[in-house]
Amino acid sequence: xxxxxxxxxxxxxxxxxxxxxxxxxxxxxxxxxxxxxxxxxxxxxxxxxxxxxxxxxxxxxxxxxxxxxxxxxxxxxxxxxxxxxxxxxxxxxxxxxxxxxxxxxxxxxxxxxxxxxxxxxxxxxxxxxxxxxxxxxxxxxxxxxxxxxxxxxxxxxxxxxxxxxxxxxxxxxxxxxxxxxxxxxxxxxxxxxxxxxxxxxxxxxxxxxxxxxxxxxxxxxxxxxxxxxxxxx
Amino acid sequence: xxxxxxxxxxxxxxxxxxxxxxxxxxxxxxxxxxxxxxxxxxxxxxxxxxxxxxxxxxxxxxxxxxxxxxxxxxxxxxx
Numbered sequence: 001x002x003x004x005x006x007x008x009x010x011x012x013x014x015x016x017x018x019x020x021x022x023x024x025x026x027x028x029x030x031x032x033x034x035x036x037x038x039x040x041x042x043x044x045x046x047x048x049x050x051x052x053x054x055x056x057x058x059x060x061x062x063x064x065x066x067x068x069x070x071x072x073x074x075x076x077x078x079x080x081x082x083x084x085x086x087x088x089x090x091x092x093x094x095x096x097x098x099x100x101x102x103x104x105x106x107x108x109x110x111x112x113x114x115x116x117x118x119x120x121x122x123x124x125x126x127x128x129x130x131x132x133x134x135x136x137x138x139x140x141x142x143x144x145x146x147x148x149x150x151x152x153x154x155x156x157x158x159x160x161x162x163x164x165x166x167x168x169x170x171x172x173x174x175x176x177x178x179x180x181x182x183x184x185x186x187x188x189x190x191x192x193x194x195x196x197x198x199x200x201x202x203x204x205x206x207x208x209x210x211x212x213x214x215x216x217x218x219x220x221x222x223x224x225x226x227x228x229x230x231x232x233x
Numbered sequence: 234x235x236x237x238x239x240x241x242x243x244x245x246x247x248x249x250x251x252x253x254x255x256x257x258x259x260x261x262x263x264x265x266x267x268x269x270x271x272x273x274x275x276x277x278x279x280x281x282x283x284x285x286x287x288x289x290x291x292x293x294x295x296x297x298x299x300x301x302x303x304x305x306x307x308x309x310x311x312x
Contacts, residue, residue, distance in 0.1 A: 058299070109249050
């Protein structure tokens with residue numbers, strides 16, 4: 001799996017992401033600076049990592065989304081390439097038009113930094129192949145703006161097309177206001193594009209991939225991507 | 234030429250920051266506050282003196298970057 005990890009000023013999770021990708025695939029990722037106008041040849045997966053690109057100025061992800069490299073990413077995605085954005089990366093993908101909707105300030109205005117439980121809604125996508133549908137995984141979050149919202153029509157379409165892949169839930173998988181940590185519409189933690197090749201999610205699966213991290217529930221996502229690409233090859 | 238772009242949240246979009254400010258104003262005893270919505274103001278200086286051109290440029294700026302039209306409206310004024 002040849003992965004490219006985008007680097008914007010203010011991003012700080014790129015090395016965590018590269019480490020998780022290497023653990024799953026055995027291959028080093030290429031770090032791609034935001035001013036580049038092309039992705040490395042043969043890229044299988046583009047990852048937009050978390051952090052605080054441009055200090056969250058204007059709106060989270062707004063300025064990064066207009067970087068030169070994002071034109072290349074849009075083209076890559078239009079050709080069916082796999083793109084994954086985590087946390088600030090999710091915000092950047094929404095701002096760049098690759099995913100619908102937007103991440104608003106958390107409903108209770110607090111920056112939240114702790115583990116959450118996610119229910120995997122389906123297992124037949126490139127980004128969830130490593131899990132079973134309905135499985136509950138535990139991964140960390142660290143965000144102030146993770147409250148996903150979109151207009152009613154878009155939300156209806158996301159649900160109808162099965163584009164919601166991850167939802168905040170209780171440790172036993174119940175979804176509801178009590179477990180919806182940031183107020184996101186329909187407890188949405190992660191969505192995929194209509195074509196199924198662009199994922200955005202607020203939680204950090206890359207931070208739960210090794211025993212020393214206390215949990216390895218994030219591994220499934222990366223292992224699933226590797227498997228997906230091997231099968232496609 | 235000076236201009237101002239004002240970006241505001243669309244109706245119906247939850248504005249927790251505005252709500253918190255509203256609560257703070259009420260607790261300060263400021264009378265008559267019904268509700269608060271927070272927005273952004275951009276003061277922009279433009280080269281040239283063509284007003285129509287300036288408005289066009291400002292609209293492009295707002296559409297492309299200053300506002301996210303999923304949740305925000307904007308207003309352009311050449312001052």
